[in-house]
Amino acid sequence: MRCVIVDYGSGNVRSVLRGLEHVATNHTVCLSDDPKTIAEADHLVLPGVGAFSHCAHSLKSRLGVSEALYQQVIERKKPFLGICVGMQLLASYGEEYDGCAGLDWIAGRVQPFDPKATQGLAIPRMGWGGLIPNQKHPLLADLSPSGMMYFVHSYVFRPENPDHILAHTEYGENYCALVGYENIVGTQFHPEKSQQMGLGLLNNFLHWMP
């Protein structure tokens, strides 16, 4: 089996690679921005750190990458994991800086934290937080209910359809921490930086056959 991490020039992809390699038993894990390699993947991961618009532009500027992802994930329904901004890119639109369209695979917008609700809290949210499941999902299987994940972000994904929120977290307000449907999931947190909890989720992802 092959897991491909889409390497489109966004930040710290090596940590994602190391995390997946650490848990992989039947997979080879590689970084690539080659549409052909993406097409051959069994599992696909889209990481992302930094600003939404910057990530969206770099992804779209890689020739054939968004198209290959669309074919494999939307048409062929291969398991897909977006991490942090890679999760936010699933949205229709991101409002960071001048605003910019996302992949629009999950209807919704990426918006700043609610300033009223987060009054007195530091922004960006930087640190550990709980994960409260909205529904049962294979990616959360066997993870400790009291375990925590590492979050770093100033914007949150607000999906239009509440059924797309698989788990939420709390920081002044309740918001989407795990988004998805069918073969698609996205984590607002960084599983690759969340010790055993995060590695457990990555392991679940590699075993996921939606």
Place this chain on the structure above:
Amino acid sequence: MSMVRIIPCLDVKEGRVVKGVNFVGLRDAGDPVEQAKIYDQAGADELCFLDISATAEGKETMYDVISRTAENVFLPLTVGGGVATVEDYQRLLACGADKVSVNSAALRNPGLVAEAAQRFGAQCVVVAIDVKTVDGVWKVFTHGGRRETEWQALDWACEVARLGAGEILLTSMDRDGTGSGFDLELLAAMRAVVHIPIVASGGVGNLQHLVDGVQKGGANAVLAASIFHFGTHSIPEAKRYMAEAGISVRITL
């Protein structure tokens, strides 16, 4: 809810830990990677490496240290010490650092903060601010507290937040190494003027100091070296103490 982070800091010189925990059975107590693993298992919320190498070879070794740590430890890593350019950022991040802290270079060239935030995201730009009281005024110092700058601490904090820094690492040089606790007045004053997270550092001598830093100073995270390195207190002990004082911390098993 906001979970307060406990961040042990390791001083690394020429690739070796200067003051480290000395546990029985540790293969190589001077190896930063071994130390990082111990803190990882002990439930540290993040790790911080401060490179205090004096030579170019020592600086070069740091990349290898970060790389090997990131292969073994799945925790956020902050690296600081001698970072001067966007290229330094790039290289440290590529090795596996999640955040890079700048100090003197940001004062020399504030544009570095803005450029790094734009290229890599605010979340990885930490500005370390070293503060010493001069004639009753909080002044910013560089070069480990040896060189005074024109900046007053609160003005500089607002400026780096405006430039796009994602976090401030605030060290009171008056308190550093004294074990008499954080400068709570300084912390609270800075908390009141910036909205980005503040990591308190310098002066921790006992566990109540950590609690005060959060409850009285408004720190989002506490960084400590000596109390953990010398085995005075362990991280689980610190977390239990803080939890009993009503602070939200991540308890690991």
